[in-house]
Amino acid sequence: MKTLIRYTPLLLIAIAWELVARFELVSTTALPPLSDVIRAWIDMIKDGELITNGAASMYRGMAGLGLAIIVGAILGIAMAWWKPVNVLLAPIVEVFYPLPKSALIPVTVIWLGFGDGSKILLIFLGCMLPVTIGAFNGARSSEQVLVWSARSMGANKLRMLWDVVVPSAMPEMLNGIRTALALSFILLVSAELIVAQQGFGHLIGSLGANGSYDAMYAVVLTVAFLGFAADRLYLLITRWTFAWRM
Numbered sequence: 001m002k003t004l005i006r007y008t009p010l011l012l013i014a015i016a017w018e019l020v021a022r023f024e025l026v027s028t029t030a031l032p033p034l035s036d037v038i039r040a041w042i043d044m045i046k047d048g049e050l051i052t053n054g055a056a057s058m059y060r061g062m063a064g065l066g067l068a069i070i071v072g073a074i075l076g077i078a079m080a081w082w083k084p085v086n087v088l089l090a091p092i093v094e095v096f097y098p099l100p101k102s103a104l105i106p107v108t109v110i111w112l113g114f115g116d117g118s119k120i121l122l123i124f125l126g127c128m129l130p131v132t133i134g135a136f137n138g139a140r141s142s143e144q145v146l147v148w149s150a151r152s153m154g155a156n157k158l159r160m161l162w163d164v165v166v167p168s169a170m171p172e173m174l175n176g177i178r179t180a181l182a183l184s185f186i187l188l189v190s191a192e193l194i195v196a197q198q199g200f201g202h203l204i205g206s207l208g209a210n211g212s213y214d215a216m217y218a219v220v221l222t223v224a225f226l227g228f229a230a231d232r233l234y235l236l237i238t239r240w241t242f243a244w245r246m
Helices: 002-006 008-022 034-046 049-081 082-097 101-112 116-140 145-154 156-195 200-211 213-241
Strands: none
Touching: 002 008, 008 034, 034 049, 034 082, 034 213, 049 082, 049 116, 049 156, 049 200, 049 213, 082 101, 082 116, 101 116, 116 156, 156 200, 156 213
């Protein structure tokens, strides 16, 4: 019941969308009826167009995000634990964090061309920074009492890192990963809109250029719901995995 109440605004928006389009309060060119969008979505599923392009996008997104999580976690914890690493990398992170990540699209294309590699690299570079900063802040907040206790018990640096610092870094790092997850969808579609021959972004651009607005909206909604589902699934996994912290 709570879930139904929570998502009632989405149902109201869907109803309003259909009524506004059907009564032509807004041009159907700009806003096709939701029922037409749903029919277009079903047709794209049947002919395999949405599935083929979606598979290409999901591969790029998961590859880039996966690499970003692994590298970002290692760099963030290393920056917090070893001062020379922090001195070396902190200025680089500070300079590139405010940079609009979509500005890297031409750079990645120059380096790796128009294939999957440039999109994966863009997502990796853009998503790595939130993970790195989250891991760094979490590791820096490690309770000194626990560190001192581990040291007094004879634990070496690597053991303290694994048993004390990494667990302490997890909550902040998980927040960084959640931010990176949302950012990966943004970067993926942005890159595919500009430099791709397959994927959700390419599909949105080509359908819009051809005037197939109902199908275009279907792809946009698909990306939105996939992003929402990924975020909900991520929250469920983290709550289940770290239930002992509750």
